[in-house]
Amino acid sequence: MLQATDSASRAQLPDPATAAETPSKFVYRWWSIGFIVVITVATLVLxxxxxWRYGLTKAEFAFFLFYALASSFSITLGYHRLFSHAAFKAAWPVRFFVLFFGGAAFEKSAMAWSALHRLHHRHTDTDRDPYNIKRGFFYAHVGWVMVEIPRYDYSNIRDLARDPLVVHQDRHYKLWSHVSGFLVPLLIGAWIGGWAYAILFPVAARIFLVLNSAFCINSIAHTFGDRPHDHHSSARDHWLGVLLTNGEGYHNFHHRFPRDYRNGVRWYHWDPTKWLIWMLARLGLASDLNRVSDERIQNSTHHQ
Ligand SMILES: [Zn+2]
Ligand SMILES: [Zn+2]
Structure with a gap:
């Protein structure tokens, strides 16, 4: 839904110096706008x-919760910490899982997501940051997916092109995302609770919640909170962002040390994504977890 320009962008590799500059005039992406409006109305009204009329059975709630958590962690653990930042290595079943359920979140392919996210880190708070907070809270949250972002390319994710699973998900993104995002939740949802339940909960509300959770990183986590590690960046640490995003709201730390597999660096910081990566490592499904030394973190820490 949000990937209309991916193949076109990939075909012509532009000059990286001008990549992803935000246009002064917006070209609206009406399919994305319509999609977001439909899932928002379905979630908040229907x-x-x-x-109120029917409630949810335990099975209906459990399936919705499973699908929402699977899609959400596939973005935070998979698209973000594994693919965009190479913060750890993962075995192929983990990579397949996060590519499948990450596709279900309709946030583009892992390659496209990572290309944009690496631009965000490299050019934070400038016109070359695809979700530049300086263009306003709404733009950083969801406005940027409603307009064309010109000329971003894949030159900053050549490492990901070596993974055949990642490349397959990118080349056949519509197939992956429609099977995982629509077909499977619709069929299983209809079997468990009927078509109305299937359309509204494991599809519409789940996509709405997972999308907005990710969007909060670009809006809330660049607006509210403290900057204990880097007060030049707009990225901030805030408990609300932390709760809404599986622990990604320690965003000031993350911008300072993007390759650390932890965003909440203390053991008591609420970071379920970090705990899941740690558990996968214990199970032999993840390895090479990057950790910045305590000394470097201590040296970077200051209070405002
Ligand atoms: Zn950021
Ligand atoms: Zn990041």
Whole structure:
């Protein structure tokens, strides 16, 4: 849904110096706008009416929760920490899982997501940052997916092109995302709770929540909170962002040390993504977890 320009962008590799500069005039992406409006209305209007009239059985709630968590962690653990930052290595079943359920979040392919995210880190708070907070809270949250971002390319993710699974998900992104995002939740959802439940909960509300959770990193985590590690960056640490995003809201730390597999660096910091990576490592499904030394973190820490 949000990937209309991917293949076109990939075909012509532009001059990286001008890549992803935000245009002064917006070209609107009406399919993306329509998609976001439909899932927003379904979640905020139709889901409460459905809950009031029918409620959810335990099985219906459990399936919704599983699908929401699988899609959400596939973005934070997979698209973000594994693919965009190479913060650890993962065995192929983990990579397949996060590519499958990451596709279900409709946030582009892992390659496209990582290309944009690496630009965000490299050019934070400038016109070359695809979700530049200086263009306003709404733009950084969701406005940027409603307009064309010109000329971003794949020159900053050549490492990912070596993984055949990642490349397959990118080349056949529509197939992956429609099977994982629509077909499977619709069929299993209809079997568990009927078509209305299937459309509203494991599809519409789940996509709405996972998308907005990711968007909060670019809006809330660049607006509210403290900057204990780098006060030149707009990235901030805030408990609300932390709760809404599986622990990604320690964003000031993350911008200072993007390759650390942890975003919440203390053991008591709420960072379920970090705990999941640690558990995968214990199971032999992840390895090479990058950790910045305590000394470097201590040296970078200051109070405002
Ligand atoms: Zn950021
Ligand atoms: Zn990042």
């Amino acid at each position: 889901c409460p009416i459905y809950l």
